[in-house]
Amino acid sequence: MIKITLPDGSVKEFEKGVSSHDIAMSISEGLARNVLSAKVNGEVWDSTRPITTDATVQLLTWNDLEGKSTFWHSSAHVLAEALEEIYPGVKFGIGPPIDNGFYYDVDLGDQEFGEDDLAAVEKKMLELARNKNEFVRTDVSKADALKYFKEKDDEYKIELIDGLEDGTITFYQQGNFTDLCRGPHIPNTGIIKAIKLMSVAGAYWRGDEKRKQLTRIYGITFPKQKELTEYLEMLEEAKKRDHRKLGKELELFTFSEKVGLGLPLWLPKGTILRERLENFMRKAQVKAGYDPVVTPHIGSKQLYVTSGHYEKYGADSFQPIKTPNEDEEFLLKPMNCPHHCEIYKSKPRSYKDLPVRYAEFGTVYRYEQSGELHGLTRVRGFTQDDAHIFCRPDQVKEEFVKVIDLVLYTFKALGFENYTAQVSLRDPDNKEKYIGADELWERAEREIQEAADERGLSTVAVQGEAAFYGPKLDFMVKDALGRSWQLGTIQVDYTLPERFELEYTGADNQKHRPVMIHRAPFGSMERFVAVLIEHCGGNFPLWLSPDQIAILPISEKYQDYAQELHTTLSEKDIRGFLDNRDEKIGRKIRDAEVMKVPFMLIVGEKEAAEGKVSVRRHGEGDLGSMSIEDFIGHFEQKSAL
């Protein structure tokens, strides 16, 4: 007999070799039906795998992240099985579960495969699922594993097996399909009731641009048809929040082929929104002791040779701008920091002057690959709410903490609650991708972590995500479709001060090197606005709304009163428009509602006579009539941050 400890702390005895499924059965049959896999001593196992020692067991169902992963991983195998039946000779790369479903990378040889072909595969998958084939786990030797896939002529699996240790290799079989797989899997394919293949994409084998591109098929499955329907409805809803769609509908921004790819044009309403955000940040920065600076959009090539940007990105970026003078070249600025370094150098600095904080809404240009461009979130020209803090080494942590506070204040003011903080570190295997000495990196990484801890931020460390000159603390927010975007970023940099030979005179009358902190709470105005649009679905907080009010006269007889009202409100910095069209009031209301104008002020005979306005709130309806003063009071209360 062995002892099984369950999550509630209870301990039960079972025969040696009991499976998690059996354990579930001992609790209830219903539970057993829902068990997809189980965490045995912290490791996720098949629910059918025998347990031979004392163990803690946590049963995993659809409600557990790991349960879902198991389900989707198994679904990927069913996808592979279906593909093999329809396209004999297909070779398989990898087929893992992801946040929303799963994919399988396959090599279909010369076969063309497009989205039209998904339906047939989907149908085959459903057929295979209905067979309720069991997933069978077997241990295989490395030699046997290689032999199996050599016979199948699947070079991808062979490469994967080559990287594995003999004695740790397992195969899983369901129906007629056998795959190299660590597992675990669900008991049988019958649990998969609803299947949707979402899309086809190209993906490089092992993520390497230089290797063969495989066909990646994305799909998602559910244990109930209803859940699939709900998921698809959720996607439809998310599409309505897409910033590209809302940006067009609400007349915030546009793109023009003639202007160029990835170069956004801000329309008047979008510009107001953006300027309000900028003013918000300016105010916060003044309070936090920043000094505004302005620098040009281009800089001599030499500036970026010094900073290291040219060496790192020169060839893959916008090419230098030439002048009539030979050998004179300028670059569109990809970052503001080199310019700010030169501002720092404009006069001698004392230790008493530090920290110096230079802030600029600096527009930068980066040549992103065409396939990467995406609405406002990924563009070739954008404006950072940039600032560089030059401080003494002993001030780094304190300054870093202050920046964290600024970022958190910003997020809070704009209602972003679901962000994650990521400590972005070097890729330890590719140190040559970065500049700067090891000990400086280690020190910077330590300081970032300490500062984050001091503010109680829960962080995730991710290797290989650092900037080339230093580690970062990045704030990530998800868009409407669940894709993660980096907004705010804070970076400690010991390297640029070296390269630019920045110094200050210490109390000891010696020259010392300052430390730089790069930071941008919004990240870029473009990306931030995009994520904000999706976050609030176009219903901006009142203080940000491009049009805060719409004045809607009942008929042209009340235009004078409406005009007067418009002027009065403008003087109070309440922004909006007067709808003077020869339309019925219902029509004017509808149009203002569609444009998501927060307040509609309806004025007719009664209002004109009594000096009042009828107030209608977007999405809520008629609030009744009130005096103009009362409305202004109400508005100011609602628009406060």
Add this chain to the structure above:
RNA sequence: GCCCCCAUAGCUCAGCUGGCCAGAGCAACUGACUUGUAAUCAGUAGGUCGUUGGUUCGAAUCCGACUGGGGGCUCCA
């Protein structure tokens, strides 16, 4: 840059397996109506069907290339 999908009027879209003048709604313009809480009525104008080669007696429709958009991959100072 690479893989897959898409491209018809300012916007949203219809035009089936190639064959009468390429259509609708909204927006625009003109006129009438002078309006009380989510679309007043009538009329007018607007498209070399993304561009460019080809197949065909005939192409918006089939094929190729290019350009742009979308979903991914790679990349992201």
